[in-house]
Amino acid sequence: MTGENQIPSNEPLVDLDDWQDDVRNRYPDPAEFNPTDPAKKKEAFRDYRAEVRPSVKEFYRLNHSHQTVDFVRSKQAEYVPLQKRKMTLWEATEVLNTLVDDSDPDTNVPQIEHAFQTAEAIREQGHPRWFILTGFIHDMGKMLCIFGEPQWAVVGDTFPVGCRFSDKIVFPEFFAENPDCNVPEYQTECGIYNEGCGLDNVLMSWGHDEYLYHVIKDYLPLEAQYMIRYHSFYPLHREGAYTHLLNDQDRAMLPWVKKFNPFDLYTKSHTRPDVQRLMPFYEELVAEFLPETLCW
Ligand SMILES: [Fe+2]
Numbered sequence: 001m002t003g004e005n006q007i008p009s010n011e012p013l014v015d016l017d018d019w020q021d022d023v024r025n026r027y028p029d030p031a032e033f034n035p036t037d038p039a040k041k042k043e044a045f046r047d048y049r050a051e052v053r054p055s056v057k058e059f060y061r062l063n064h065s066h067q068t069v070d071f072v073r074s075k076q077a078e079y080v081p082l083q084k085r086k087m088t089l090w091e092a093t094e095v096l097n098t099l100v101d102d103s104d105p106d107t108n109v110p111q112i113e114h115a116f117q118t119a120e121a122i123r124e125q126g127h128p129r130w131f132i133l134t135g136f137i138h139d140m141g142k143m144l145c146i147f148g149e150p151q152w153a154v155v156g157d158t159f160p161v162g163c164r165f166s167d168k169i170v171f172p173e174f175f176a177e178n179p180d181c182n183v184p185e186y187q188t189e190c191g192i193y194n195e196g197c198g199l200d201n202v203l204m205s206w207g208h209d210e211y212l213y214h215v216i217k218d219y220l221p222l223e224a225q226y227m228i229r230y231h232s233f234y235p236l237h238r239e240g241a242y243t244h245l246l247n248d249q250d251r252a253m254l255p256w257v258k259k260f261n262p263f264d265l266y267t268k269s270h271t272r273p274d275v276q277r278l279m280p281f282y283e284e285l286v287a288e289f290l291p292e293t294l295c296w
Pocket residue numbers: 138139208231232
């Protein structure tokens with residue numbers, strides 16, 4: 001059992017989605033903001049940092065101290081060849097659903113429900129089929145958990161490594177513990193990169209976004225690839241940091257990443273999707289874009 005005072009060393013989050021819930025607290029849904037409601041007004045000015053749960057704070061500390069250039073390179077070497085397993089998307093979905101088996105069903109929704117809620121919200125707004133599919137699969141890189149990666153290497157806001165850590169990243173003070181802070185080459189504004197080099201040449205902290213990008217990149221349009229690869233890059237898409245690394249393609253694609261974010265963040269609902277009713281549509285959608293078997 002995990003109490004607030006009893007944080008396990010490497011896996012501080014009770015549930016992997018505690019991170020996402022925390023992001024939602026940091027960036028509250030603007031649609032719910034009502035300036036004439038005094039309670040809501042107060043909420044808009046509340047101190048986010050003071051409210052962060054100790055387990056989530058510990059999660060950020062681990063993430064910021066361990067995501068280094070060497071770590072990212074080692075994980076890329078391990079995962080990018082996609083030689084872990086061969087699975088259909090539906091097999092992957094089943095495996096991922098085991099992630100919440102032990103947790104409290106009242107507060108946590110299985111991964112598949114977040115997938116359906118995100119995708120259905122996109123579909124309701126009449127977006128193209130590839131966009132709906134992107135919403136459906138965007139978090140399946142959490143498969144990294146199944147392969148034994150610690151929480152701090154699966155979820156969390158992502159950021160470039162190999163150059164100075166922006167103070168726009170949540171809890172920037174935790175980078176003091178990151179060994180890359182002792183490498184002068186990594187601590188200039190551009191670090192090992194050139195200005196305008198483009199994000200494809202930038203090593204991002206390792207997690208579910210980057211991993212899934214490699215799994216699906218041959219099958220979905222560029223817009224979808226960006227949404228998947230950078231959906232947790234809050235320092236860029238919410239805070240405007242790291243724009244000096246972008247190239248023309250990144251600047252053209254950034255609006256799509258921003259367009260995707262509200263569907264990810266603000267569609268969590270306790271109304272459970274009717275999986276049986278939705279399944280035929282999604283089976284057809286997955287078969288339209290993805291091969292029968294995917295390499296993971
Ligand atoms: Fe995600």
